[in-house]
Amino acid sequence: MEKKIFFSVVHKYPLVVAVITQLFVLFTLRNVLLLILQLSVSIWTFVFLQGLICAMICYFFLKLPKWFIVISFLFPIFFSVAWNYLHISAGIYGLIFILLALTFSHTLKERVPLYLSNSTTVDGLKKIIDEQKAKKVIDLGSGTGGVVRGLSSETIISHGVESAPMLWIFSALCSWLSRKGSIYRKNIWDTNFSDYDVVYAFLSPAIMEKLFQKIKNEMKPGTVFISNSFQVPNTKASEVRTLDDGRKTKLFIYRR
Numbered sequence: 001m002e003k004k005i006f007f008s009v010v011h012k013y014p015l016v017v018a019v020i021t022q023l024f025v026l027f028t029l030r031n032v033l034l035l036i037l038q039l040s041v042s043i044w045t046f047v048f049l050q051g052l053i054c055a056m057i058c059y060f061f062l063k064l065p066k067w068f069i070v071i072s073f074l075f076p077i078f079f080s081v082a083w084n085y086l087h088i089s090a091g092i093y094g095l096i097f098i099l100l101a102l103t104f105s106h107t108l109k110e111r112v113p114l115y116l117s118n119s120t121t122v123d124g125l126k127k128i129i130d131e132q133k134a135k136k137v138i139d140l141g142s143g144t145g146g147v148v149r150g151l152s153s154e155t156i157i158s159h160g161v162e163s164a165p166m167l168w169i170f171s172a173l174c175s176w177l178s179r180k181g182s183i184y185r186k187n188i189w190d191t192n193f194s195d196y197d198v199v200y201a202f203l204s205p206a207i208m209e210k211l212f213q214k215i216k217n218e219m220k221p222g223t224v225f226i227s228n229s230f231q232v233p234n235t236k237a238s239e240v241r242t243l244d245d246g247r248k249t250k251l252f253i254y255r256r
């Protein structure tokens with residue numbers, strides 16, 4: 001039971017856990033090597049050891065996804081390179097950090113990173129929208145707004161909701177300038193889906209169950225929910241379309 005709670009926290013906040021691991025290993029390794037064993041090791045041996053130990057903890061103990069293992073290993077090495085050789089003012093680092101936080105805020109909070117639908121997917125969506133004779137569509141978490149602009153036409157009202165501030169400013173501006181679709185700075189969880197014929201999402205497996213509950217509560221009969229790549233757990237899709245792109249994108253279609 002306690003083990004289950006531990007792993008559910010680890011998998012809910014993997015980035016936080018990975019950062020705590022780095023700090024823990026940094027202080028433990030420093031104390032063991034330098035203070036207890038009184039060894040003198042070069043900075044590069046130290047960062048290599050730190051990366052290796054963190055990667056092993058992430059893999060064997062925390063059981064995090066593979067990419068955390070790579071990041072955990074490389075993080076102290078890149079950090080040391082930047083610290084020792086890139087003499088950039090702290091203000092620049094601060095600015096880069098703020099811009100990244102304003103763009104990728106959901107990666108930490110909801111484990112939804114930023115990756116974008118390609119043009120083949122937009123064409124696949126247009127086909128479904130056409131078959132559905134849909135008039136109003138929404139992209140949940142619209143990123144840079146490519147899907148919203150791509151689906152907008154004289155007959156289709158296309159909306160997007162995006163809560164990462166930088167992405168919203170950029171995509172709302174593009175929509176406004178091109179007069180294609182509208183992007184709202186809104187959280188998915190505060191958006192009402194009842195007005196839409198097609199709801200599209202390219203999010204993360206972590207939130208599919210919760211999202212589908214909202215879909216079931218709010219979408220009207222005859223409408224469709226389309227999820228790019230991620231299935232709703234324990235719910236069979238009405239249809240699955242595999243697109244002819246490099247990654248063989250799967251669109252999971254759930255008819256209401």
Ligand SMILES: C[S@@+](CC[C@H](N)C(=O)[O-])C[C@H]1O[C@@H](n2cnc3c(N)ncnc32)[C@H](O)[C@@H]1O
Pocket residue numbers: 103105106110112113114115116117118139140141142143144145146147161162163164167186187188189201202203
């Ligand atoms: C994988 S990207 C998909 C972007 C776009 N829909 C596309 O297919 O090209 C997911 C986007 O959802 C946004 N997002 C994640 N959780 C959100 C939430 N709760 N409310 C609003 N936007 C969210 C993220 O900021 C990110 O831009």
